Amino acid sequence: MSEPIRHKTLRHEREGAIATVTLDRPEVLHALDATMFDELVHTFSTLASDEAVRVILLTGSGDRAFAAGADIRGLLETDALSGRQISDRGQQVFAQIERCGKPVIACVNGVALGGGCELALACTLRIASDKARLGLPEVKLGLIPGYGGTQRLTRLIGHGAALRMMLTASIVDAHEALRIGLVEEVVPAAELMTRARQLAETIAVMAPLAISGVLEAVERGEGLPLSEGLRAEADIFGRLCGTADKQEGLTAFLAKRAAVWQGH
Known part of the structure; x- marks a missing residue:
């Protein structure tokens, strides 16, 4: 500590x-x-x-x-x-x-x-x-x-x-x-x-970019019509698909090992 x-x-x-x-x-x-x-x-x-x-x-x-x-x-x-x-x-x-x-x-x-x-x-x-x-x-x-x-x-x-x-x-x-x-x-x-x-x-222990993405999606979507909230969700999902952490997460899952997150 x-x-x-x-x-x-x-x-x-x-x-x-x-x-x-x-x-x-x-x-x-x-x-x-x-x-x-x-x-x-x-x-x-x-x-x-x-x-x-x-x-x-x-x-x-x-x-x-x-x-x-x-x-x-x-x-x-x-x-x-x-x-x-x-x-x-x-x-x-x-x-x-x-x-x-x-x-x-x-x-x-x-x-x-x-x-x-x-x-x-x-x-x-x-x-x-x-x-x-x-x-x-x-x-x-x-x-x-x-x-x-x-x-x-x-x-x-x-x-x-x-x-x-x-x-x-x-x-x-x-x-x-x-x-x-x-x-x-x-x-x-x-x-x-x-x-x-x-x-x-x-x-x-979860992916840090994904955690912040969930927080962002909920914050942006609150008060919006569902259709606009869904667009915000898709934007964030797409952004995360271009990250090294997404690649690591999927690769680790398929290899049945723990992921090592880099935060990018």
Whole structure:
């Protein structure tokens, strides 16, 4: 494992092809502030450009919180203009995570509320501890989710279920989150990171260009008519057919050996 690289609000490290980003403001349950946004941007830019990294795990330190949400005190002095700027910034940061080109697995180890839930929604997959609780309760504060929650939650769990959660400020436990499709898996708290790493290792041995191709196809196709989404899929399929990794993958399969991916 590489030596952890520590910032003011988070740290990251790499073991083999898997990087782990850990939010680390335990005194405020990893509440999201401007400094954390800046450090998330820098960290994910670094990991996205590192060819040795195939999968990224994202979690919070300790067992109380993944991220409790936005820094409430920092919102007290906002007006219409500064509030819009804060929302724009959060959306930009989470879009960078969502589109970094590598699978990002949210390891939800405690509460993921407001902006913290929105951060999990921006990840590729979500595994929750059986002690996790998730929600978008912003209407209790006279606000709406502003970091992409109204859009991503609706796309993930459906129109009615998402509206019910947001309009009632519901906070759901891990098993209800699994039932409605908010998370993909629930495991005992003590097994969370082990299980997340197992899933990451399964993904990491696949062809990296193909993995990024799947992510690109899904991202480009969302919201498009089926015919346009299919064209995007065909474009990516064709592009991959011209790669050395495709040739290696098919050759290795026919020879009944493990493929050796080069990423080109």
